[in-house]
Amino acid sequence: MNYNKKILILLAGCCLAFTSCDNFLDIQPKGIVIPKTCEDYETLLNDAQLMKASESYPIYLTDDIFMLDDDDMTGGFNYMELPNQRLYTFQPQVFGDGETDGLWTYSYNRIYTYNVIINNVLGSSNATEEHKKQVQAEALVGRAFEYLTLVNAYGKHYDAETAQTDPGVPLLLDEDINKTNLTRATVQQVYDQIKADLDQAAPNLPERPVLNANRASRPVGYGMLARMYLYMGDYEKALENARLSLENNSALLDMKLYNVVDPEQYFGRTDLPQDPSDNPENIYVRRMPYVYGVNASVYGSEDLINLYDHENDKRYLLYFTKRLGTTTTDYDLYAPYVALNIAMGTPEIYLIAAECEARIGSKDQAMEYINTLRDNRIVDNAPLNASNNGEALRLVLEERRRELTMNGCMRLIDLKRLNKEPEFAKTVTHRANGVDYTLEPNSPKYVLPIPPTVLRYNPGMEDNIR
Numbered sequence: 001m002n003y004n005k006k007i008l009i010l011l012a013g014c015c016l017a018f019t020s021c022d023n024f025l026d027i028q029p030k031g032i033v034i035p036k037t038c039e040d041y042e043t044l045l046n047d048a049q050l051m052k053a054s055e056s057y058p059i060y061l062t063d064d065i066f067m068l069d070d071d072d073m074t075g076g077f078n079y080m081e082l083p084n085q086r087l088y089t090f091q092p093q094v095f096g097d098g099e100t101d102g103l104w105t106y107s108y109n110r111i112y113t114y115n116v117i118i119n120n121v122l123g124s125s126n127a128t129e130e131h132k133k134q135v136q137a138e139a140l141v142g143r144a145f146e147y148l149t150l151v152n153a154y155g156k157h158y159d160a161e162t163a164q165t166d167p168g169v170p171l172l173l174d175e176d177i178n179k180t181n182l183t184r185a186t187v188q189q190v191y192d193q194i195k196a197d198l199d200q201a202a203p204n205l206p207e208r209p210v211l212n213a214n215r216a217s218r219p220v221g222y223g224m225l226a227r228m229y230l231y232m233g234d235y236e237k238a239l240e241n242a243r244l245s246l247e248n249n250s251a252l253l254d255m256k257l258y259n260v261v262d263p264e265q266y267f268g269r270t271d272l273p274q275d276p277s278d279n280p281e282n283i284y285v286r287r288m289p290y291v292y293g294v295n296a297s298v299y300g301s302e303d304l305i306n307l308y309d310h311e312n313d314k315r316y317l318l319y320f321t322k323r324l325g326t327t328t329t330d331y332d333l334y335a336p337y338v339a340l341n342i343a344m345g346t347p348e349i350y351l352i353a354a355e356c357e358a359r360i361g362s363k364d365q366a367m368e369y370i371n372t373l374r375d376n377r378i379v380d381n382a383p384l385n386a387s388n389n390g391e392a393l394r395l396v397l398e399e400r401r402r403e404l405t406m407n408g409c410m411r412l413i414d415l416k417r418l419n420k421e422p423e424f425a426k427t428v429t430h431r432a433n434g435v436d437y438t439l440e441p442n443s444p445k446y447v448l449p450i451p452p453t454v455l456r457y458n459p460g461m462e463d464n465i466r
Helices: 003-012 038-045 057-061 082-088 102-123 129-154 187-204 218-232 235-248 314-319 346-360 363-375 389-403 410-418 452-457
Strands: 282-284 320-324 327-334 428-432 435-439
Touching (some): 038 102, 038 129, 057 082, 057 102, 057 410, 102 129, 187 218, 218 235, 218 282, 218 346, 235 346, 346 389, 389 410
Antiparallel strands (some): 320 327
């Protein structure tokens, strides 16, 4: 394959490295074995590349972390990769020409494989129509998940008044790797496609995941709709779908049963389930390319750490430490050494339901959702109460931040959406080498830039002005 063809593959985000054990998708469409049976397409759903998602680097834009300049524990700001330094100091440029934006590139790689399945599995052989529709439905959920992350990372947050014109991301819905001059669909068009994919998938998803939670199931379909509607600000529909998701699976891990068993260890410091698939609350599992994310690389910000009960909240006690091996620090290092699930778990669904109840429903019901979660997180949990819906919303958002910390793009997206509400708008400040850098509410720097390589080979594509 020549260099130009490789560039086209990169731009469409198609298939840098999709080599499964059966070689169904080495490079499509020339020189490969095309899947024919439904089992072939289902094998693609189990490909190791589809078990990953997103990146950890958006965390460096947020208020959840801080870095020392030079540090024996983490290395410090001065030893971070250059793109992360640029993010942490809110620079307009993030990735240079020779640097890969993994969030963009590998998301489109996965979308390519989902497109192959979605567009071809119904014509495959050796399976019932019901089974073929199930495989297609799982791929539709996967594609929707990728696009929901992409549009919120590279586009402005959804606003019904401007979504029709705000640039989102390219919508690639087929397997054609020869497309040139790609352009960005609007935020509204991307959301419309996400909704269409999830609606089409809904009636054909299995009640429980096939094999394990790497595969989509009914509670995931409803949960993804709940997340989408939450981001859109449609709290009634978000609540409806969150309830449906919890009706299908409301399991929570009782973290009170787990402990720091050996503070001198790195791996095995705690006895938490090491693999996301072994945690019953993980209903849809995707790992970061580096499965531990920013583990042992960042400190929790003072603002974040102050939200936890340091004596009784197991999330603080298990995820953060001031000692790792034989090294101690004055700050709270994020170091659970547990493979992070960045797709979807029931805690997020409880939080969505609680937030929507606080916004449009009952403060008491909101607190019931939150206290159910906290009962599985905090030793001798004292139930939270709210005097009104406004107070309930504040408590829910604080709980959401405690629960979902260091989870891919989650905090970045929350900052973007909450900045639209004056009572929750926030200025983020980072300090590096004696200089304070600030990120104002609604700053265009909350929107990630389109990778330079993509812009170079797609001259008609609009960049984000940062």
